[in-house]
Amino acid sequence: xxxxxxxxxxxxxxxxxxxxxxxxxxxxxxxxxxxxxxxxxxxxxxxxxxxxxxxxxxxxxxxxxxxxxxxxxxxxxxxxxxxxxxxxxxxxxxxxxxxxxxxxxxxxxxxxxxxxxxxxxxxxxxxxxxxxxxxxxxxxxxxxxxxxxxxxxxxxxxxxxxxxxxxxxxxxxxxxxxxxxxxxxxxxxxxxxxxxxxxxxxxxxxxxxxxxxxxxxxxxxxxxxxxxxxxxxxxxxxxxxxxxxxxxxxxxxxxxxxxxxxxxxxxxxxxxxxxxxxxxxxxxxxxxxxxxxxxxxxxxxxxxxxxxxxxxxxxxxxxxxxxxxxxxxxxxxxxxxxxxxxxxxxxxxxxxxxxxxxxxxxxx
Amino acid sequence: xxxxxxxxxxxxxxxxxxxxxxxxxxxxxxxxxxxxxxxxxxxxxxxxxxxxxxxxxxxxxxxxxxxxxxxxxxxxxxxxxxxxxxxxxxxxxxxxxxxxxxxxxxxxxxxxxxxxxxxxxxxxxxxxxxxxxxxxxxxxxxxxxxxxxxxxxxxxxxxxxxxxxxxxxxxxxxxxxxxxxxxxxxxxxxxxxxxxxxxxxxxxxxxxxxxxxxxxxxxxxx
Numbered sequence: 335x336x337x338x339x340x341x342x343x344x345x346x347x348x349x350x351x352x353x354x355x356x357x358x359x360x361x362x363x364x365x366x367x368x369x370x371x372x373x374x375x376x377x378x379x380x381x382x383x384x385x386x387x388x389x390x391x392x393x394x395x396x397x398x399x400x401x402x403x404x405x406x407x408x409x410x411x412x413x414x415x416x417x418x419x420x421x422x423x424x425x426x427x428x429x430x431x432x433x434x435x436x437x438x439x440x441x442x443x444x445x446x447x448x449x450x451x452x453x454x455x456x457x458x459x460x461x462x463x464x465x466x467x468x469x470x471x472x473x474x475x476x477x478x479x480x481x482x483x484x485x486x487x488x489x490x491x492x493x494x495x496x497x498x499x500x501x502x503x504x505x506x507x508x509x510x511x512x513x514x515x516x517x518x519x520x521x522x523x524x525x526x527x528x529x530x531x532x533x534x535x536x537x538x539x540x541x542x543x544x545x546x547x548x549x550x551x552x553x554x555x556x557x558x559x560x561x562x563x564x565x566x567x568x569x570x571x572x573x574x575x576x577x578x579x580x581x582x583x584x585x586x587x588x589x590x591x592x593x594x595x596x597x598x599x600x601x602x603x604x605x606x607x608x609x610x611x612x613x614x615x616x617x618x619x620x621x622x623x624x625x626x627x628x629x630x631x632x633x634x635x636x637x638x639x640x641x642x643x644x645x646x647x648x649x650x651x652x653x654x655x656x657x658x659x660x661x662x663x664x665x666x667x668x669x670x671x672x673x674x675x676x677x678x679x680x681x682x683x684x685x686x687x688x689x690x691x692x693x694x695x696x697x698x
Numbered sequence: 699x700x701x702x703x704x705x706x707x708x709x710x711x712x713x714x715x716x717x718x719x720x721x722x723x724x725x726x727x728x729x730x731x732x733x734x735x736x737x738x739x740x741x742x743x744x745x746x747x748x749x750x751x752x753x754x755x756x757x758x759x760x761x762x763x764x765x766x767x768x769x770x771x772x773x774x775x776x777x778x779x780x781x782x783x784x785x786x787x788x789x790x791x792x793x794x795x796x797x798x799x800x801x802x803x804x805x806x807x808x809x810x811x812x813x814x815x816x817x818x819x820x821x822x823x824x825x826x827x828x829x830x831x832x833x834x835x836x837x838x839x840x841x842x843x844x845x846x847x848x849x850x851x852x853x854x855x856x857x858x859x860x861x862x863x864x865x866x867x868x869x870x871x872x873x874x875x876x877x878x879x880x881x882x883x884x885x886x887x888x889x890x891x892x893x894x895x896x897x898x899x900x901x902x903x904x905x906x907x908x909x910x911x912x913x914x915x916x917x918x919x920x
Contacts, residue, residue, distance in 0.1 A: 416817075
């Protein structure tokens, strides 16, 4: 059930983008606001009509400008979670979900809707109306409603922006699980790169209506074109690791390929595999193994690539026993340390600089 | 007390309201949703009955319905009876005259429904008709009921245009409002007073009932 999208639109919200998303994968559409992320999502759902292009999902053509095909939104099997959730305010949670089910009789649809809500931990709220629910609960009802459609593509438009941190972590886990269960591609529009990087298999970066970079998440995040669109402050890499031990002093010891790593307490069981988002500006590089340093995380590294920026900075790609991380250094530091591809060095990371929500469970 | 006139008024109000219900829903929704050429002109034209004296509209309608007019002739050849000075004539006039009352509140009702809800309905697989019935109408319902109540009450109270187009034929076009006028002309103030009080009561009841219904209509339509 692959989703193929190619869409062009003229006018103030110009768009010229093409991408594909495989079943069982999550593609994050990221970019600054006004870049056309939501417009692209709406084009897939059939709510905005592109001037040209082609959109197909699961072998079914939904839009083809050349062939004159434009399947109306209600005939596209698409699950859409709107930014505002757009729940029907006059219906209970269960009726909202049942509204997206093709089931007759009504009693069967309501039973199925309650089952879907229970799966998302909302079994007890099935008869409640949206105006008496929290943001996180509404978000889950919207998700259940989108899933009820048995979509060929699940589209999520900034679904986490209006929920608090605790609810967000839960929902992240839910979406990560969905990715494996759904059998249809998920497209997530977000401006939160952390969220995108932790959840997405692939990433497409939109700027002014064009895709400036796309591919596997870790590669896009290290792509200079993507970096320009997203801002260097966001440069980061994902380091895979395993949770080894929750220590008594509140730290968690992780095992990465290059060695141990201590981070503030992580909400994952011992033995779990995680991805840690390491911000490039949090990484210090040292030629010799530093002694007497407060930072405990010192991993042997090899310089792979050095990209000088336009300003005083440079982006250094480091190899950590097969994993890659990025470090933002000054060009002066690069020269002083005589860093070059192949140089052996050490990457130093301050434990407290990794935010708790920069760690996510990895997929198996 | 002229019961025949009261019955005729209620019949005229009910028929007008029934005829305008689909116009109210579809017209109100079209004006709330669409941005099309001539929308402002249509909205302005719909307001005309509010500002023109009933005699002006009545005059044009009388000319348009008269025996010599194409409409009057066509009607007569079709149904074998004239349009002017008949119940059908005042019904047609009443429908036209009530358009602003039937459409405007409904339009406001539909405007209050977030466009995203309609899109969400489409994404749930609802056809436009299903979305109207299951999502938009329940949410716009207070606007539509207000429109129907105003139409009903306004028809019962209409005087000038009915007199112009229908005259005062007992059982055919003499509504309560006209009967009251007749009674006053005949210095029968007692009958006029009784009928006036009845009219006030019926109108108040109609408006009160609608407010009750509107308040109990599906929530969330703000």
